[in-house]
Amino acid sequence: MSTWLKLVLRLERAIGGPVEAAVHSDAYFDVVAELNRGTRRLTDAVESVSKRGLHLLNLPAGTDVRRMREQLARMDRRLLRIAKELEQLEHARDAEPV
Amino acid sequence: MTVALQLSPADLLARVNRDVERSYLRARNGIRYVRGSNRPKLGTTPKDVVWKRDKAQLWRYRSDGVRFAQPLLIVTSLVSRSYILDLLPGSSAVEFLRDRGFDVFMLDWGIPDELDADNSLETYVDEHLPRAVAAVRRETGCEELTMAGYCLGGVLAVLYANGHEDTGVRNLVLMATPVDFDEMGPMVAALRDGRLDPDDLVDETGNVPADVLYSGFFMLAPTTIVAQRATLLEHLWNDEFVRGFQAMAQWTRDQVPFPGAAFRQVVELFVRRNALMEASLRVGGREIDFTRTRATVLNAMAENDTVVPRAAAAPIGALVGRPDRRDELLLRGGHVTFGTGRSAFRHSLPSLASWIAAHSDERGS
Numbered sequence: 392m393s394t395w396l397k398l399v400l401r402l403e404r405a406i407g408g409p410v411e412a413a414v415h416s417d418a419y420f421d422v423v424a425e426l427n428r429g430t431r432r433l434t435d436a437v438e439s440v441s442k443r444g445l446h447l448l449n450l451p452a453g454t455d456v457r458r459m460r461e462q463l464a465r466m467d468r469r470l471l472r473i474a475k476e477l478e479q480l481e482h483a484r485d486a487e488p489v
Numbered sequence: 490m491t492v493a494l495q496l497s498p499a500d501l502l503a504r505v506n507r508d509v510e511r512s513y514l515r516a517r518n519g520i521r522y523v524r525g526s527n528r529p530k531l532g533t534t535p536k537d538v539v540w541k542r543d544k545a546q547l548w549r550y551r552s553d554g555v556r557f558a559q560p561l562l563i564v565t566s567l568v569s570r571s572y573i574l575d576l577l578p579g580s581s582a583v584e585f586l587r588d589r590g591f592d593v594f595m596l597d598w599g600i601p602d603e604l605d606a607d608n609s610l611e612t613y614v615d616e617h618l619p620r621a622v623a624a625v626r627r628e629t630g631c632e633e634l635t636m637a638g639y640c641l642g643g644v645l646a647v648l649y650a651n652g653h654e655d656t657g658v659r660n661l662v663l664m665a666t667p668v669d670f671d672e673m674g675p676m677v678a679a680l681r682d683g684r685l686d687p688d689d690l691v692d693e694t695g696n697v698p699a700d701v702l703y704s705g706f707f708m709l710a711p712t713t714i715v716a717q718r719a720t721l722l723e724h725l726w727n728d729e730f731v732r733g734f735q736a737m738a739q740w741t742r743d744q745v746p747f748p749g750a751a752f753r754q755v756v757e758l759f760v761r762r763n764a765l766m767e768a769s770l771r772v773g774g775r776e777i778d779f780t781r782t783r784a785t786v787l788n789a790m791a792e793n794d795t796v797v798p799r800a801a802a803a804p805i806g807a808l809v810g811r812p813d814r815r816d817e818l819l820l821r822g823g824h825v826t827f828g829t830g831r832s833a834f835r836h837s838l839p840s841l842a843s844w845i846a847a848h849s850d851e852r853g854s
Contacts, residue, residue: 399719407712424684464603
């Protein structure tokens with residue numbers, strides 16, 4: 392192993408050790424959770440304002456598109472479930488003695 | 490300088506030649522790496538799809554040299570791509586096991602999308618796994634099999650093997666299977682009570698995006714990427730090294746979305762209640778007792794696993810199966826020692842293969 396690589400690896404460990412200790416600590420995860428909540432609250436507030444503006448212009452907002460995508464996905468899943476139930480019923484009918 | 494003076498002119502010339510050649514190879518491989526061309530093809534061991542349902546596929550690896558009567562069914566994890574177990578020709582767990590005489594099947598869960606957001610543990614344990622096992626039995630004509638679950642796939646294998654009548658599981662191999670989630674450390678720390686809610690991580694498709702899972706793995710050791718890149722630079726002249734590096738880098742980055750319903754169950758049951766430690770779990774409206782299986786159980790753990798630490802995997806050895814049918818194997822290496830790396834082919838896979846062979850019948854015997 393060349394000297395420069397040894398140096399880089401040693402340096403990485405010297406920095407990496409404390410960094411890992413920090414990002415594995417309870418405090419870090421508490422901060423991440425709080426930041427996540429904060430970001431969500433902020434996003435909701437901004438989206439609510441922009442939604443109102445866009446709706447005034449009779450335009451769909453990002454949240455509308457998201458909701459529609461969610462509804463479509465739910466419908467797709469429901470169709471899939473129905474198809475599976477149908478398949479099970481057919482299976483059960485085929486298995487019944489004639 | 491002293492070293493150079495000790496070398497004969499011929500040796501010196503050879504060394505200069507070697508360095509010039511390596512510089513050329515470094516430049517060539519460096520350009521290829523940056524350009525993203527010449528990426529190795531992954532998961533190429535010849536196979537056939539013998540069953541599929543939704544995104545799940547059951548692959549059977551082609552072999553002319555099957556020695557053992559019981560097929561080997563590998564159940565992969567839900568959170569990463571299955572090709573870690575079939576990374577590159579010559580560096581593939583599947584290829585290794587096939588060449589040792591096993592009839593290898595692999596159950597790949599595919600890449601979930603919005604259609605799979607309602608997939609729960611029941612979907613995998615009660616819907617897919619029984620059908621996949623039936624397909625293995627149909628294909629091989631053998632009623633018994635060895636089921637090997639990797640990572641979260643091990644948990645699914647435990648639930649299947651104990652949650653059904655006539656499972657056909659003769660041997661249950663659990664590879665890096667987490668059971669004590671209190672010991673999972675930073676992997677799940679953000680999801681503990683009072684921190685992130687599972688729904689905070691679910692996107693509009695109803696799944697946890699692959700990037701979120703990647704971030705979780707990345708944050709286990711955020712600076713090692715520097716060491717990895719430096720090591721790559723040092724070995725950039727070595728085609729074999731670059732090939733292996735690219736393959737691993739691709740797998741590491743290639744996470745898949747986690748179906749929302751299953752994710753909520755994992756967080757609630759495994760992370761927050763640590764319910765797997767009770768040796769039973771309520772799935773699909775019934776209580777699954779982990780000691781119900783008649784299979785011989787092997788708990789295979791990796792010494793330096795940072796994804797599923799040894800402390801998180803070890804207790805499963807005392808929770809699953811009958812006390813007189815439990816074995817344990819402690820392997821060198823980390824989480825991927827079951828699939829790739831030098832120690833995989835020198836120690837881990839030979840040990841696993843020997844154990845499975847010892848618990849299987851030779852064909853025709």
